[in-house]
Amino acid sequence: MKSNINYLRFSFFHRFCHFLIIISFFGLVLTGVPLAFRSYDWARWLYALFGGYPTAGYIHRICALITFFSAFMHFVYLFYNISVKKKKGFFWGPNSLLIQPRDIFDIIADIKWFMGIGKKPDFDRWIYWEKFEYLSLMWGTLVMAVTGLILWFPVQFTKIIPVSVATIVDLPSIALIIHRYEAILAAGFIFTIHFFHTHLLPEKMPVDEAIFTGRITEEEFKHERLNQFKRLENQRQLDNYKVAPSSLFVSFLTRLFAVPILITGLIMVGLMFSALLVWAL
């Protein structure tokens, strides 16, 4: 049963960014991964499904531009809040997404819980693996953007390095290798670790609606982020986050959108893993 008391966990801006990232990430993966797994029939089929060369490449570039746009929006948001609105807590404290000393203790407590020698640790607004996912998304986007642009404009990028350096450092080839394996890393990470840590946990199955509707129930809040709940209660700010629960229709729409995407991701990672097995055996 859904509780009637709901709290807002993600603002509309964050939900919109996550939505943009989903769309662009899947576009990039579906048109890019076939190139990395080029010798398999499913890769040929998938590439042809997106129009083959060069159409799939155009889709890939359009999705890359969407990614650039959402990254740009994210940094504008950070800049606006930090420099203009002078908000605190982006770099330090429970609201920060950067690694804090507290996270080390959380990791140790979590491992104890896994072993069965402790109870589930109480987390604050961001759990350590969520911070890691955020930071690796930032780092991964930067790496993929730089190498992707080199591959997009190889002639222009090589023009800026002298010939004597170019004979040792082959920029487009390095960019291709990094782009390919960083992509496998990113796709594999999102489709396994991110999915199983947030959406496919037994208590959330099949999808954690919080990132789509922005809302979590009071039970979920206490169960997942007890520290934040207590902190807000003490600061008497809890009421500021109270919202009306999402309607059944919105909940249905969320699942209609998210479940096929989750399945697509799982199929992709399954195919990639099967390719690894074929290669290894």
Added chain:
Amino acid sequence: MVYKPKRKLTVNVASGLKRLRLPAFLVTFTSAVFLLPVILFAGDNGPCYECHTKQDKLKVTEKAKVDPVTGEIKVASMLIDEAIYKASAHGGEDFFCIDCHQDLDGADLTEGHKSNLKPVDCITFCHDDPAEDYLQSSHVKLMKENNKDVPTCKDCHSGLSYHYTSLGEKSPRDVPKGVDPLHRKLTIEACGSCHQDHLESYRNNAHGQVTSLGHTTTDVPVCFDCHGKHKILNSSNPESKVGKERIIETCGNCHANANASFVKHVEHPQIKNVNYYKTLLAAIKNARNNPDNLKKVIKNPQTILCIVFVMYVGILAFTFSSFGLHSLLCWFAVVRDERKRKGHTDEEQH
């Protein structure tokens, strides 16, 4: 380059004259004079199709031929598929069977023509330029040095053909066009059947990964787009398409404004070649005895590619093993907690 066959009989005659090939001229001239209705004449393939499209009309439907390169005995069909022939490089509107099978010119067909025709001469009247280029290539040079028979035009060009006659045999007359995607795809495999390492490294590159997915039209290069078709030369040769003298021009065919740094691109990355790693390790081992060799290896752009590749394999292995384990443990812990909670609520109810 496009090789336009000098099609018309008159042109044949003219070029024959020009080369002072008087006998050839005389044969065509006399046959032209003594025209008879049942006699084969340039300008019509009809009489040939009359028999060569129907198996029951032929006295001999197939012949054995020895492949001069591999020594294999091949069965060549005497049947022609008209549609396939029309689609081939020789299937133009004003191009005819006897343009190649010239010894049938003026043959009397009432009893069928003589059985063993002369091998077709591709070079003399039509393809003299590519033949000359081919004889200068590194392949021919190596074969001559090793006392091997030099393959002739038909050995490669029919072997690459994907057109099969109704008996399933490839035929030289069905040479596909150079821009044909399937033909281009098959040339990659043909080159790769000897140059396996180069094929594999090509597949690891940006160009090769697109052709691997089955896209082989002229907007993505296959082997011969860079290395040349007939005059394939070692890159040390100044005339080579991939040598330092001509490489900017070669890359520039597709990449407008290709510059001197751009053409240093490694088209055959050795990241998955075990032998390259062995030479790397050997160079490091012998660093004291042979420091120059180590310097050479370090300055090779392949070395950085290999280091980046190994680094990423490490990152992938570490990330997925550690975080995979973390996810699994987390999953089990959640299930365990939930079971415990259910147990408690059950007890409370009792």
